Amino acid sequence: MASRWGREGIAAPGVRHERRLVVRGVRKGLRTASGEVREILADVSFEVAPGELVAVVGPSGAGKTTLLRTISGLLAPDEGEVRYGGEAVDDVPAWLSIVFQDYSKSLFPWMRNLDNVALALSGMGRHEREQRAAGALERVGLGAFARSYPWELSGGMQQRVALARALCGEVSVLVMDEPFASVDALTRTQLEDEVLRLWGEMGFSAILVTHDVGEAVYMADRVIALSSRPARIVGEVAIDLPRPRDHLATRQDPRFGQLYGEVLALVEGVGRPAAGGAPLPGPPAAPAVPPARHRQEEGDLP
Amino acid sequence: MxxxxxxxxxxxxxxxxxxxxxxxxxxxxxxxxxxxxxxxxxxxxxxxxxxxxxNPIYPSATSALSDIGTMFTGGNLASVVGVSLVRLGLGFGLSGLLGVGLGLLLGYSRTARDYLSSVVDFLRSIPFPLVLPLLVLLAGLGTSTVVMLVVLTALWPVLVTTADAAASVDPLVHDVVRACKLSRARAFRRVLVPAILPEILAGLRVAVGVSLAALVIAEMIGSSNGIGYFIVNAESSYDSRATFAGVVVLGGIGWLADTAFLAVERRALRGRPS
CATH class of the missing domain: 1.10.287 (Helix Hairpins)
Incomplete structure (x- = not known):
């Protein structure tokens, strides 16, 4: 936390982020189409310090999105709790914002970008709402596109509009669900830096859910690795790379490679029933290995 | 189309x-x-x-058009059309309000859907023109009977398309509504209705045509004025020229209504990707 991107003196005035987000013993099952309840989250616990950027990685289908929806208050956990400071999170709280993966659906095509951003603001006059939304668009470098429609912009720009929407209120915790998964690789690196810059400037805590280990290591203070379904935490890696980070320098840092390997080992080492220790409750012995996991046959890591 | x-x-x-x-x-x-x-x-x-x-039973286009002209200026066709247009507007308007309102309720509320979808399916398979005589006994000849039949007939396409569209709105839209902490009223006004506006308008457009058909049927039996009555009256007095005039005027009303509706639709969907 010592040297944070542009943190010095630019933090948004008046907003204090000093509470910890605590996820404790969260379990969640979801009903499948055939009516049976499938366990998605098996006992997930972790904490996010004020201003910390935590990445959650896991194999696809692990239940990352379910975890994120539970943390955000979109889903109630079956067991366990999510607390922020002393406050329990039930419906999406005012201090929490979400960036969804699919900007083409989360931005509404019948609203101009300004209105899409202003949608997240309430409890103020129209003028102030629009002013603030315009400010948020300015902040992500899209001030000139306030009057355009989202579908007139490129994918990366649209996700920046979504980012502006998430950050236009007084946000203390930003939750991102694979926010860069739907854009091309170059745009992706730009967006990653954009998010790091805003995080540095505004000082919120952030949870980044991703299946991209490199992205998690590049961005986060700490990476939490999830097992495949039902998801539990199999380990975490503190990322001690210096900030500000930079795509060229950081990714060429030997330490980056080491950390990348550590996280990958955690992620790759799980997913087979035997590796995680005791067999998990829920679906019986049948190894529920999703098709995307066949790579683990070769790389046999702990 | x-x-x-x-x-x-x-x-x-x-x-x-x-x-x-x-x-x-x-x-x-x-x-x-x-x-x-x-x-x-x-x-x-x-x-x-x-x-x-x-054959005099089948007048030419030119004579029919000139007949329409004289019936409008010298006869009562203008007031006949006026009466029907008012009924059409009332009936279509009420079907639209009820259909969209109930459709939103059924589409967005699982509970309402569980309770009401069987009732809706039951009611919408009734061909309501069959019960027109009952409506006449109930409400007498005239506008209220005609409007009732129009609503009972034209309500369903609006209701069903609205409800289907609402029920299949992407779950992410609901997540965004919650993530943006929208009040219920604001959610409907800004998101949940606009999200299905194209489908609502498609349902309403079907209802324009259905309303017109129901109007004519209702006026033939349940009324003593209006364009439906005018036509059936002309037929029963073997006045083929008046019959043709009435039918052509009816077609004109349908064409006008659809054209007007399309203009409204284009305006309502302005600023969306095509």
């Missing part, structure tokens, strides 16, 4: 006329040019077949 089909714009199947017209004045003008061409062709076919048939 023809208007939409022909509206293919600058691209494909516009035909030579369309292409020439669009090169001159743009797609909107070409659309009306094509529409006019089609109408003229239809009248030409009518005129030609009437000359072939040569």
């Amino acid at each position: 023809t208007t939409v089909g022909l509206a293919g714009g600058t691209g494909a199947p516009g035909g030579r006329v369309g292409r020439v017209a669009s090169r001159l004045t743009g797609p909107a003008a070409s659309r009306s040019a094509l529409g006019l061409t089609g109408l003229l062709a239809a009248f030409a076919v009518w005129q030609w077949t009437s000359l072939l048939v040569h």
